[in-house]
Amino acid sequence: MAEFTVSIFNCNSIDRAEIAIAEGSLNIKYGPNGVGKSTLARAIISQIRADGSLDELLPFKCRGKDGAGAPKVDGADHLKSALVFDDAYVQQFVFQKDEVVKNSFDIFIRTPEYLAEMAEIDELLSGIRKAFADSADIAQVTTDLKELRDAFGKPGKGGAIPKSSKMHKAFGSGNKLENIPEALKPFETFIKSQEPAKWIAWQVKGNEFLQLGDNCPYCSSVLSEAGKKDTALAVEKEYDASAVGHLNTLRAIIERLGAYFSEKCRENLEKVTKAKIELTAQEHSFLTGLKAEIDALIEKLEGLRTLSFFSLRDVEEVGDRLTPLKIDLGMMDKLDSDETRKTVDPINQQLDALIAKVGNLKGKINRHKSRIRKAIDENQDSINGFLRSAGYKYAVEIVPEPESYKMKLVHQDLSNHIEAATRHLSYGEKNAFALVLFMYQVLSEKPDLVVLDDPISSFDKNKKFAILHELFRGKASLRGRTTLMLTHDLEPAIDVIKSTSAVFQGAAPSAYFLSSRAGVIKEVPIARDDLQTFARICTDNIAALGDSICKAIYLRRHFELQNDMGEEYNLLASLFKGRAVPTIKWGGAVRDMTAEEKTSTEEIIRASYIPGFDYDALVAEVTDTGAIKAKFHATNVGYEKIQLFRIISDEHDDDVVRKFINESYHIENEYVMQLNPHKFESIPEYVIQECVRLLPD
Known part of the structure; x- marks a missing residue:
């Protein structure tokens, strides 16, 4: 590499x-x-x-x-x-409100192969899309049709237009913008302005002040002449600002859509929208029929405009989905106009061409679905296999969405997907999930x-x-x-x-x-070979090092690791305490070693571990602060520095530093295998600096 x-x-x-x-x-x-x-x-x-x-x-x-x-x-x-995995990644990308990981569709499904197959399907659908793109007005026409449709509200009993709808509020009681009551003729300029609703709301707002005097609350002119106050109050009586606003908006929409209505439909709309009185039953029936045709046209236009792999994904027979989308204006007499046909005919022609190739389209869609299913199964199986092996009771599911796919979280005790997963997962579970999901993002983005x-x-x-x-x-x-x-x-x-x-x-x-x-x-x-048990590390260092004090440091640890607290361990422990007469702890009691015990123990250490081991000579070194300081400065190994420092002083006013030094002195067997502290500098620099600072002058 x-x-x-x-x-x-x-x-x-x-x-x-x-x-x-x-x-x-x-x-x-x-x-x-x-x-x-x-x-x-x-x-x-x-x-x-x-x-x-x-x-x-x-x-x-x-x-x-x-x-x-x-x-x-x-x-x-x-x-x-x-790409970097850290705490920020977990917070930013994982466990979104409605999916396990942000952009799960891009990570797990949207591969180069996926894009290539989508391009083939899109090529077959490109004719219809081009027909929509070539029609300059179709977007605005569709928007206007939808707004006009929504103005009808939800149909009431028998399909009647509900009185709460914008359509009924605008035209149900007659068009009073076109038919101004005689008493309000002086306000005609304002009522027929571009935004009459704003003027009406403004005018009505001032009415609450009319009772305070005989002057106009806006211009302060005298209103004492008979009828002037009544005329001002009549505006509020005859006009509702909200209804007028709906009327004005719908009138503008109808004017924009005018060319898309048949001639007969335009005539009837003219009657309905300018009627003086409430709509008749026939006029209601006309509007209901118009809404039905608008609904049908919008449904077909939207179905064609959004035609894609996703809209055909769950269809068993693609041809059965395409054929009903053809727009037959012969069945929509109210919308059958030259302008409508000019818009609809190119789309129908492209739809016919697509239907002629429906077998090819169906084959590509089914092949694409199969490959997506395979990708979903492989990703789910891999992640869920990991979750099982790690002991988690969660699983993931990649489910279809209207225009994509999303990864959802499930629990073995819950049938539904878990929303807001971050509230249910522990810190460790979040990190485990996040790491695996991060891996899939790496595979997707290839950094x-x-x-x-x-x-x-x-x-x-x-x-x-x-x-x-x-x-x-x-x-x-x-x-x-x-x-x-x-x-x-x-x-x-x-x-x-x-x-x-x-x-x-x-x-x-x-x-x-x-x-x-x-x-x-x-x-x-x-x-x-650097990863060894600490017992092996101690043995290697005893054999390799030249200084007897450093050898003795590792030998004491060796006995401690073996849980061998016999005479050899006690002799070394006494050495580091600087005891002229070594002691031995036996059965809970502490006593001085006999001369014979000391001699025999020294011989065992010399024969098996440290040739030339001399307890008295080493005690003299240990109790010589200057000699230990010299050894401290001579070694570059932090582990040995703190052992030597502890010989001089195991006191420190900082509990954390003292605990670190003391625990390094005793067994620190966090792992079965460790790195040799003589080779790998494992002691933090600040601890060494503290030891240097505290060395006696």
């Missing part, structure tokens, strides 16, 4: 870092919290996306200082796209780099393996993708490099240990 190196400069706490990334492989970067892993991820992602966010990582120590180095990333210029920022440290051991298996071993997985996994959890490295490495060979994994000192991040490769 080709490998490239990314260099990061001046980002948050990082002055400089270099990390190697193997292309097409899983690159695990393991390190303790606080080493700067998330900053590494943010820096690389910011550089790839070129969105200006890299500048946000400028260290505080550089802000406001001339000549301070700006954040910089080298070696990633060939990467043009990236140059995939970044997993501490993805699985919150899970138990079984779920960690199930997730790793799904991500890098499953049929649909991230194998072959350039993936950077940043984690403070050693277990992924143990699984993919050592304990189950054969399972993950296809991901070509590598693992590195990250450590930080003085703002510089370094990485050390983790090989299979």
Whole structure:
């Protein structure tokens, strides 16, 4: 695999870092919290996306200082796209209100193969779409027809026009905009204006003030002459602003649609819309018939306009769906006009041409449905298999929507889909779902780099393996993708490099240990043999190290790990306490070792572990603060530094630091396998700095 190196400069706490990334492989970067892993991820992602966010990582120590180095990333210029999994991804993309993951249709169904098959179907439907596109007025005509249809309201008993409808309010009691009562003739200019409803509402609003005096509430002229007040009040009596508004709007729509009505229909509409009195039964019947024809035409136009794979997806016989869409104006006498035919005929011609090819269309639709079904089954089976193996009681279903497909969440104890899934899932369940869904998004978008920022440290051991298996071993997985996994959890490295490495060979994994000192991040490769039991680590270090005190540190741990608290352990424990006469704890009591016990124990240690072991000589070193300080400064291994520091002083006013030092001194067997602390710098820099600060002068 080709490998490239990314260099990061001046980002948050990082002055400089270099990390190697193997292309097409899983690159695990393991390190303790606080080493700067998330900053590494943010820096690389910011550089790839070129969105200006890299500048946000400028260290505080550089802000406001001339000549301070700006954040910089080298070696990633060939990467043009990236996807990152982190907490923000979970919040932004997963567990939307009505689907498990945002854009689930694009992720799981809308593949290049899907698009190619859709293009073939769309090509067969292109004639009808072109007919709609070539008709300049059809969009406005359809909108006007819908508004006119809606004005009729929901039909009442026997199909009657309800009195609450806009149509009845506008014309049911006669058109008083055309037929102004004699008493209101002085207001004719306003009543027949472009927006009479606004004037009527304005005029009526002032009526409440007429009782205050004899002057007009708007112009203050005298209204004392007989009848003037009555005339002003008559406007409110004769006209309703809302009804007038409906009338004015419908009149404009009818005028725009005029050419689409037959001549006879236009004549009848003229009578209805300008009638002086309430509509007759015949006029009601005419309007009801007109609505029925408008409904039919809209249904056919909309059916043709929206003709697509989705509208035909659930139809058993495509021909049976297409034939009824033909628009027969001979059956719509009220809408049968030259203008209507000019619009409808080209659409009908294209529909006839499509019906002639219905067998080809049906074949392509059925083939497309079959392939979509296969994709749905494969994706569902893969995800649900993972959920079962990880012990979750949830499953997913990809269901059809009117114009797409969506992934929904179900629970084994519930038959319906779960809406607002985020309210029902635990933190771990959300992350597990999100990781697997993220994988499918990667497979859909194919970014140059995939970044997993501490993805699985919150899970138990079984779920960690199930997730790793799904991500890098499953049929649909991230194998072959350039993936950077940043984690403070050693277990992924143990699984993919050592304990189950054969399972993950296809991901070509590598693992590195990250450590930080003085703002510089370094990485050390983790090989299979680096992952050892701590007992083996202790044995190797006892054999390899030259300093007897450091050897004794690991030997004491060795006995502790073996739960062997016999004379050898007690002698070493006494050594680090600086006791001239070693003690032994036996049966709950503590006593001094006899000379014979001390001598025989020294001989065992010399013969089996540390040649030349001399208790008295080592006690002299341990109690010599200057000698231990010298050893402290001589070693570059943080683990050994804190063991040496503890010999000098195990006191600290910070409970957290003291606990860290003391627990590192005793057994810290979080994993069956660990990294050798002599090779991999696992102690946080701040702890070492605290030890340095507290060393006696």
